[in-house]
Amino acid sequence: MVLSRLILGLLALAPMTGYDLKRHFDSTVGHFWAADKAQIYRTLAQLVTDGLADVEKVAGSGAPDRQEHHITAAGRTALAExxxxxxxxxxxxxxFLARVFFGADLGDDAFRSLLAGHREATRARLERFERTRAESSASDRAARLRLSTLDNGIAHLRVELAWLDAVEEELA
Amino acid sequence: MVLSRLILGLLALAPMTGYDLKRHFDSTVGHFWAADKAQIYRTLAQLVTDGLADVEKVAGSGAPDRQEHHITAAGRTALAExxxxxxxxxxxxxxFLARVFFGADLGDDAFRSLLAGHREATRARLERFERTRAESSASDRAARLRLSTLDNGIAHLRVELAWLDAVEEELA
DNA sequence: ATCCGCATGTAAGTGGTTACATGATTCG
DNA sequence: CGAATCATGTAACCACTTACATGCGGAT
Known part of the structure; x- marks a missing residue:
């Protein structure tokens, strides 16, 4: 349900292929919703049979044909609902927290390296989000709301790092 | 995989029935891992066929029989791995963020009520976590690590409320 | 009497992941 | 010449959710 509506929402911004959608799920909406391409193609096909989207074949000029999906009027209604x-x-x-919960069964060194790995992954993710944030412009209300979900991700990553600091301090 | 290992971890703390496990997933580990009872009973059966846990029937004194599950030696190895x-x-x-991302398609009132609903749910959850936290004691290292996962949840809920403040301020 | 907590599970359906499979174009 | 990107999808599997189904004992 959520995935199909997110796809409708993206199609409402612009007509797209499954491949285009996959890129969105790896970038713009990836920080709050993960989706696999097999899942995207399947859901897209379902939207078409349900009449919420339709397909337009665009001959690829020096590239494979694009199955461009457009949202229909019924699709817009379903999205709004x-x-x-x-x-x-x-x-x-x-x-990660699942491992921390049973962290006492892990030696001190292994536990520290669990934290270190998580810190590095979190830091890298935060850096990527902050770069995206800096490159984005919030011209209108719609863009500002879209950006606020990224700010949400940034805030959570920062607090995750602060929590890691606290845990490591307690260990020392 | 994660669910089966979490169950093993809980069985390592004490022998339990599926029902007992369900209560843990609704309280102690619920803040980082959700699990349905159908899922728990299925996974528990799988652990037994894999030899990672075994069952002891305990005649219920004035209650149904308890299928008490114990972790085996192989189970402890699998957990450590x-x-x-x-x-x-x-x-x-x-x-929730999925809706915020397309929030501009929602009227101002509907959007505000989306935020309000989320704020209330977040506040209630935070209150519950803080109450649990206050009732807990961190006697040894193991208990302190278990509690730190709850602190992680609390920190994230607080930052979620702060983010809500910022979004609402921007709307005004 | 009725409801709540304890305790067990099954069946059907939906949603998500992994692996397989193909082929053209562009850039280095 | 080889790798990366664009573009499409299928098949099999695994994980998760929802609804159904049962029954005892203790408290109100």
């Missing part, structure tokens, strides 16, 4: 509906509950699943 | 392995990557999926 979903937007106004109660958000689905957020499912927590953090494999 | 998983703990030392690279953490699985964290998959981001946030239905």
């Amino acid at each position: 979903w937007l106004a509906s109660e958000p689905e509950r957020h499912v927590e699943r953090d494999p | 998983w703990l030392a392995s690279e953490p699985e990557r964290h998959v981001e999926r946030d239905p």
Whole structure:
């Protein structure tokens, strides 16, 4: 459900191929929703059979044909309905914290290296987000709201680093 | 994988029934890993067929029989191996942020009420976590590490509220 | 009497991941 | 000449959710 509506939302911004969508899920919306390409192609096909999107074949000039997907009127209605509906509950699943929870069964060195690995991954992610943020412009209201989800990601990554500092300080 | 190892970890702390495990997933580990009871019973059965846990029937004195699951030696080995392995990557999926991203398609009132609903849910969750935190004692290293995952949750909820403040301020 | 907590599970469906498979163009 | 990017998809599998189904004992 969420995935299909996110795809509709992206199609509402511009007509796209599955490949284009995949790039969005790796960049613009990736910080709050992950999606695999197999999943994207499957969902896109479903949207077409449901009449929420339709396909236009664009002959590739020196490239494969593009299956350009457009949102339909019914699609816009479905998108608006979903937007106004109660958000689905957020499912927590953090494999790193799962290891920390049983961290005492790990030696001190192994535990420190678990933290170090997580710190590095978090730092790299934060850097990438901050670079994207700096390159973005918030011209209108719509763009400002889209950017605020990135700010949300940045804020959470910063607090994750601060938490790591606190845990490491306690270890010392 | 993560779920089966988390279950092993909990069984290492004490022998338990599926029902007991469900309560843990609703409280102690719920803040970083959600699990449904159907999932728990299935995984528990799998652990037994894999020889990582075994069952002892305990006649219920004035209650149904308890299928008490114990971790085996092989189970402890599997748990230790998983703990030392690279953490699985964290998959981001946030239905609330998904709506914010397309928030401009929502009227101003509807958008504000989306934020208000999220604020209330976040506040309630934070209150619950802080109450749990206050009731907990961090006697030894193991307990301190377990508690630190709760602190992680608390820190993230606080930053979520701060982010909400910032977004609402920008709207005004 | 009725509801709540304890305790067990199954069945069907949806959603998500991994691996397989193909082929053209562009850039170094 | 080889690697990367664009572009499409299928098949098999695994994980997760929702709904259904049962029954006892203790408290109100």
